[in-house]
Amino acid sequence: MSRFRGFRKRRKRKNSGNDPDIPSTGEDLQVTLHPELEKNRRVMKDMFERCCDVTFRPFRIGKKIEAEIVYIDNMADIEELNDHALAPLMKASLTHPEEIERFLREELPVVSAKPVQTFDECVKQVVAGDPVLFIDGWDRALNLGLRKWEKRGVTEPESEPVIRGSKEGFIESALSNTSLLRRRIQSPQFKMEEMRLGRYTQTRVIVAYIEGVVNEGVLDEVKRRLERIDIDGVLESGYIEELIEDNPYSPFPQINVTERVDTVAADLLSGRVAIITDGSPGVMTMPLNFPTLLQAAEDYYVRFTYATAVRWLRYLLFFFSLTAPSFYVATITFHPEAVPTEQLFNFAAAREKIPLPTFIEALLMEIAFEALREAGLRLPKIVGPAVSIVGALIIGEAAVTAGLVSAPVVIVVAITGIASFSIPRYALGFTMRVLRFPLLILSGSFGMVGFSLGLIALVVHLATLRSFGAPYLAPLAPFRSQELKDALWRSPRWKMDQRPRLSPNEYRQSPDQKPGPEQGGER
Amino acid sequence: MKMKGGTGMIERGRISAGQMALILYVGCVGVKILTAPHLAAKWAGRDMWLTPLVAAVSGVSFYVALKLHRRFPGETIIQYSPRILGWFGKGIALLYWIVYIHACSFVIRYYADLVNGVFLPETPPAVVMGGMALVCAAAVRGGLETIVRSAQFLTVPAFAILVIFTVLSSTEWDVENLFPILERGIGPVVRGAVNPSIWFSEYFLAAFLLPYVKEQDKAGRWGAVAIVGSILTLTVFDLISVFVLGNQSATFLYPLFETVRLISLAGFFEHIDAFILAMWLTIIFAKICLFQYVAVLGSAQWLGLSDYKPLSLPIAFILVAVSIWTAPNLSFLNRFLDGEGVFYSHLVQVVIPLGLLAVAGIRKVKGTREEGNAS
Numbered sequence: 070m071s072r073f074r075g076f077r078k079r080r081k082r083k084n085s086g087n088d089p090d091i092p093s094t095g096e097d098l099q100v101t102l103h104p105e106l107e108k109n110r111r112v113m114k115d116m117f118e119r120c121c122d123v124t125f126r127p128f129r130i131g132k133k134i135e136a137e138i139v140y141i142d143n144m145a146d147i148e149e150l151n152d153h154a155l156a157p158l159m160k161a162s163l164t165h166p167e168e169i170e171r172f173l174r175e176e177l178p179v180v181s182a183k184p185v186q187t188f189d190e191c192v193k194q195v196v197a198g199d200p201v202l203f204i205d206g207w208d209r210a211l212n213l214g215l216r217k218w219e220k221r222g223v224t225e226p227e228s229e230p231v232i233r234g235s236k237e238g239f240i241e242s243a244l245s246n247t248s249l250l251r252r253r254i255q256s257p258q259f260k261m262e263e264m265r266l267g268r269y270t271q272t273r274v275i276v277a278y279i280e281g282v283v284n285e286g287v288l289d290e291v292k293r294r295l296e297r298i299d300i301d302g303v304l305e306s307g308y309i310e311e312l313i314e315d316n317p318y319s320p321f322p323q324i325n326v327t328e329r330v331d332t333v334a335a336d337l338l339s340g341r342v343a344i345i346t347d348g349s350p351g352v353m354t355m356p357l358n359f360p361t362l363l364q365a366a367e368d369y370y371v372r373f374t375y376a377t378a379v380r381w382l383r384y385l386l387f388f389f390s391l392t393a394p395s396f397y398v399a400t401i402t403f404h405p406e407a408v409p410t411e412q413l414f415n416f417a418a419a420r421e422k423i424p425l426p427t428f429i430e431a432l433l434m435e436i437a438f439e440a441l442r443e444a445g446l447r448l449p450k451i452v453g454p455a456v457s458i459v460g461a462l463i464i465g466e467a468a469v470t471a472g473l474v475s476a477p478v479v480i481v482v483a484i485t486g487i488a489s490f491s492i493p494r495y496a497l498g499f500t501m502r503v504l505r506f507p508l509l510i511l512s513g514s515f516g517m518v519g520f521s522l523g524l525i526a527l528v529v530h531l532a533t534l535r536s537f538g539a540p541y542l543a544p545l546a547p548f549r550s551q552e553l554k555d556a557l558w559r560s561p562r563w564k565m566d567q568r569p570r571l572s573p574n575e576y577r578q579s580p581d582q583k584p585g586p587e588q589g590g591e592r
Numbered sequence: 593m594k595m596k597g598g599t600g601m602i603e604r605g606r607i608s609a610g611q612m613a614l615i616l617y618v619g620c621v622g623v624k625i626l627t628a629p630h631l632a633a634k635w636a637g638r639d640m641w642l643t644p645l646v647a648a649v650s651g652v653s654f655y656v657a658l659k660l661h662r663r664f665p666g667e668t669i670i671q672y673s674p675r676i677l678g679w680f681g682k683g684i685a686l687l688y689w690i691v692y693i694h695a696c697s698f699v700i701r702y703y704a705d706l707v708n709g710v711f712l713p714e715t716p717p718a719v720v721m722g723g724m725a726l727v728c729a730a731a732v733r734g735g736l737e738t739i740v741r742s743a744q745f746l747t748v749p750a751f752a753i754l755v756i757f758t759v760l761s762s763t764e765w766d767v768e769n770l771f772p773i774l775e776r777g778i779g780p781v782v783r784g785a786v787n788p789s790i791w792f793s794e795y796f797l798a799a800f801l802l803p804y805v806k807e808q809d810k811a812g813r814w815g816a817v818a819i820v821g822s823i824l825t826l827t828v829f830d831l832i833s834v835f836v837l838g839n840q841s842a843t844f845l846y847p848l849f850e851t852v853r854l855i856s857l858a859g860f861f862e863h864i865d866a867f868i869l870a871m872w873l874t875i876i877f878a879k880i881c882l883f884q885y886v887a888v889l890g891s892a893q894w895l896g897l898s899d900y901k902p903l904s905l906p907i908a909f910i911l912v913a914v915s916i917w918t919a920p921n922l923s924f925l926n927r928f929l930d931g932e933g934v935f936y937s938h939l940v941q942v943v944i945p946l947g948l949l950a951v952a953g954i955r956k957v958k959g960t961r962e963e964g965n966a967s
Contacts (some may be wrong), residue, residue, distance in 0.1 A: 403711070404866035515715065515723070517866045518707050521873040525746060526727045533734035533740035540737075546744035547608065547737075 075571055083424035100188050106135050106205035113139055114202075116192055123195065128155065131163040134203035138213075139191075142409045144198030146217035153178045154202070156212055169207050181214025193271070220245060226328035226350070228495055231367040238328045243273045243347035250277060250343075253334040258282070264295060266309070273347040274309065277333075280576075282340045282574045287356055287537045291342045306346040306353050307538050315535050320503050321535040322496035325361060326351040332366045340572025342537075356539035356571065359531060362555040363387055365493035368559050377558040383491055390489035395512035395520050396432045397481045403516025422472040428513030430474050434482045435509065439502060440484070539571060551591075601666065601803070602892060602900055605737035609810040612801045613818035615882050616654070620791045620822040622879035625754075625829045626848050626872060631930045633841035636784030638834050639774055640841065642825035643781055647788035650938065651819040652793035656945040658812055661802040664959035665950055669799045669945070670893040672959065675811050676952045682894075684944065689890040691940050693907070695794075696883035696927070697914035700724060703876045704915065705922040711869060721912045723966035727877065728884045729908035733901050736804055739885055741925055750871040751825075757868060758848075760855045765835040786854065786934045788826065795819065796941035800886045845922070848872075862930050884911060 073128055078094065098520035103109050110125070117123040117139075126138045136158065140150070163172055172293065173182065185191050191201050198216030223245070226238030239246045253427035261277045278288055290342065294313040303309060306326060314323050327333060328350045333343050336354040344353045363383050368376040400407055401416065408416065415449050423430060439461040445453050468474045485505070492498045511519035534541035552569050563582040567575055632640035635805040664672035666700075669688055673681035704721045712720060731739050774781070798815060805811050836854060845851045849865045856862045890908050892900030919925040952958075 238842060360925060368966070400866070404863075406863040407866050409862060515720075516711060517721065517870045518712060518873065519723070521870040522723050522727055522877075525732060525742070525877050527872055528745050529727060529731040529734060529742045532738045532745065540741065542741060542745055546741035547611065 077430060091517070095227050101186055102191070102203075102208050102210055104189065104206055104208040106137060106203055109203050109210070110137055110348045112188055113191065113195075116188075117195070122568055128159060129472060130158050130169075130204065131165055132159075132160045134169070137203045138200050139195050139203070140200035141195065141198055144216055144218060145200045146215045149215045149217075150200055150213065152369070153429075154200070154215070158202075169204055179213055179215065183212045185210045185212045196271075207271040218242065223249065224262070229327060229329050229332075229366065229493070231329075231365070231370070233370045234367055235329070235331045239330060239333075239345075239350040239352055241348050242352055243275055243345050244344050246350075246352065246484070247275055247277070249330045250334060250337075250345075254279065254337065255332060261290075261335070262352070266295070266298055266300070267303040268299075268301050270304065270348075272303040275345040277337065277343040277345060279337050279340075282338065282568070283342060284340050284571050284573060287539070287571070288342050290537050291355065303346060304348060306349040306351045308342070309344065309346060311355060315537065316533075319534055320500045320531065321359075321531065321534060321541070322362070322494070322500065323357055323534065323541070325357040325494070326356045326496060327354070327494075328352070329366050332572045335366075335369070339569055340574065353551060356536040358536065358540075358543040359541050360544065361493065362494045362497045364555075369562075371561050373561045380559060386488040386491040387497075387501070390485055390492065390498075391505055392508065392520070392524070393481050393485040393488065394435055394505065395508045395523070397477070398428050398431050398509060399512040399520045401477075402513065402525075416475075416477055419477055423475050424472075425474075426513075427478070428509070430478050431481065432506075432513070434464070434474055434478050435485070435505065438482050438486055543569075602898060603736050603804050605735045606804055606806045607736060607740045607801070609805050609807045609814040611740040611744060611796065612805050612811065613814035613821075614747070615740050615878060616795055616801070616815070617821050617825075618743060618747050618819040618875055618878040619882045620792055620818070621825050622875045623699060624788060624791050624826055625772040625875075626706070626846055627702070627926075630842060630845055630847055631787040632784040632830065633833075633839075633847075634784070634930070635786075636780045637776075637842070638769060638771075639709065639776075639781050640784055641770075641827050641830035641834055641907070642774075643785040643788050644823045644830065646782055647792050649672055649824045650789040650792035650942065651795050651822075653941045653945070654798050654815045655792045656942060656949060657796050657799035657802060658815065660799060660945060660949055660952075661811075663949070663957075664891055665808075666803045668803055668889065668893060669948075670890045672952075673948055675959075676948050676955065681948075684948070685890075685894050687944075688940070689887065689894050692751075692883060692887045692890055693911065693914060694918065695882065695937075696887050696911055697918045698929075699876070699880050699883055700911060700915040700923075701918050701925060703873075703880065705925070707869075709922065710846065710849065718912060718916065720753065720858050721915050724873075724877065724880060725884070725912050727906040728881045729904045731877075731881050732885045732888050732908075735901070736801070736885065739878075739881045743881065746874035746906060747878050750874045751952060752878035753871055754868065757852055757855065757864065758829070761832065761836060763850050764851075764854045765832070765855075766838065767835060769834050769836075769838040770831075785932045790929060790933055790937045792819070793937045793941040796884060796945060797886055799945070800889060808958060862944060884908065887911070919951050 101287065103112075114125070120143050122143075124140055124142055126140070129136070130136050139152070157177060161172060161176070164167065173184075185194060185464065186209055190212075193335055194201050194212045197386075198218060200213045200215055202211040202213055204211075220242045221240055223237055223240055225236040229238075237249060239249065250261075251259065256279070257281045259277070260280050261275050262274060263275050265271045266274045276288075276291060276295065291313070295309070297314050298309065300308065300312070310324050310326065311317065316323065325336070329392060333352050333354055337343055341354045343355065344355075346353075365383075368380060405413055418429070425433070437460075439526075441464070442455060445456045448456060464474075465479060469476050471477070489498050489501055492501065508520065508523045508527075511523040513519075515522070530544055532540075532546060540547055543549065544556040549570060551567060554565060555569075563578075563584065566578055566580050568577050595851050597602050632643040636643055660669065660672065664675065667675075670685040673684045673688075675681065677684065700721050703724060704717045707720045708717050710716065795815070795818075798811075802811055818950055829848065833841050833851060836851045837844065837847055841847050849868065852868045853863055853865050855864060884904070884907065892903055893908065897903070919928065
């Protein structure tokens, strides 16, 4: 055991160190710029050798001083560059290199211009899309900050639609996402810290939180785990999620991922931390507790009675989506006496011609259902409906008529499928789809006992889980009566005075805001 | 052996007083709601619903545990008994370890006999036991917090549903079955209380949980709540069993199942005893977990190990083996739990701790840890 552990440790060390095989970008470039333009140009040209998208544009300032703009086609705002940088520079009446700095500061109408000192920074700005201006006789360069990336517009998040509520969804651009959030939370307490992850991708990763509301312990832990990441590229928030989870082997999501702006804003206001990843519309919030996964954004916008009822329906459907096939198999195979007699006769009649045992029948149908779902998802949208027609016809009709499967199993599988669609978070749906099968096997082998033991094992696993230190089953176990108002039911807004215990800032709002005719007016 | 002074807190989790009360409560009523009417009814007949009240006297074991805990805060009996009696105390600690392995094997055996007898007659008992022991081992590996949280998450709804189901049986209730009360005097009731008192004496398990309770000042009160809750629960279930089955309670091995089997709701909801089993499994899981945890923690503390979690799986295997050896059949088990068992459990869980307390008082031994360390 200990030998094995040592072996693993050694391998880990080898991977985590600065392996010479992986070139690191930028470290050898911490060289300050040269006053001579020619030398700077040579270094930059060497650096961007065989990069056909990098453009070098030489020109003269005021027809005298040599200068050069380096930028990437289609990543820089060419119009702005022409009108507000190139034009004034060319027309400027500069003769002495000493005046350059004053001119750039006082007469160049570009708001985001920033002087740069090292090659390393220059390269970083250029690859990020900012045009960089080099001037002969000046030992700095000017980052003009005129990047303009292609990005799609803000649309309704397709995976989390609502009827009432904001239709804004995050997009791939991290900066658009931060602006969406900033527009929701217009407070200087709302902090966003940037870091870059990925040796090659240099992906912008932004940690967002509200100072004074956030749990500092969680925030530090999030930052610590992010800083530990050292990979070549971050292409989606999923990369980060897998690297900062508490229990990487668990089938359950431990970080909430959403495309909804309002959900993230609400999480921030509850004292959670959000991570925005450039290139991914999925914003992660943490810590996550299990009941959150069964809450939809809309619950907070509609009447609380309805929201509570729907939540309970969802809990029930969630339970069905996990257990319906196993429950059916356990009952029919091991405890048929629990089925009412007449119904049992019907079932028996339906199953009379079926060659397969119920367990195998249910297993096959579940697999067929998952296959249909997967096929429908991966196919081009135009072909998609064909799959459902084939699925409905073959599985719903023909298989039953041919006596391959019995009608009750089809019903059970259909109920399971519908139930699993009602889970508002897609990630939890995956979990249920995976866990349904072991539970089915247990119930098929040991009846109710196996069913029950399987569920108990699942709960034990959930009880061990933590998300950034917060217990996963939180308001239920450990029991926190204060937080039940947002888990077992959805309290009306005027009753939700307190934040979750997670946040050091206890009160959300002033108490006694219950509305009514007596309130306000004459008092 | 580097036992001297123990190895301190090898359990890093902390539980609330309410959680401790819940798991002790489940431990007390877990097996009994299902089976005890059978044993109690054998002696007390229709008066058996009075037995929990008499048996609750054994709940004094909780207060013995609490007193010992106050004297030795932050330690379990495995740690402080050598402190009180030296090498002899070490022997007593070993006794506790063995006793709790034995007691746990009883519970596992009870569970397996029920499952094998009623639901899975052809499955080998070792498989039935092994499944449960494995799940419990996983929970014990997760630590005390995992155990109490799973217990909380599982047993609260399970009890709620059990209560609903028993209320559904109200169409079958015949309150007349209750009378005459105390027809043959108090004697049969006391004799019938022998078996339940074993479960009440198990409140001594608090000696293993109290060191890890966060709110020390509330522990006593919550313990009392748990004991009163157990009395009420057992009385109610016994009463229902009398209402439905009358004097014949003794003839059924598992009266609760019989009661539930009679439920018929709208002609659709019938014979739901299998679902009751599923509920009851969560309760018995919590109970086995508690015992298994104590056995694992006890062995780690007795051996002076720095962590108990690696022991959970090996001890689960030992428990399955011991469960198979512990009794030849269910009737032997029931006879033991209705007779000699009472001396066994009270000796270990009431008399010896009282002795320890007395000796500690006379020799003026006190714990070295401050009370505050425990929280």
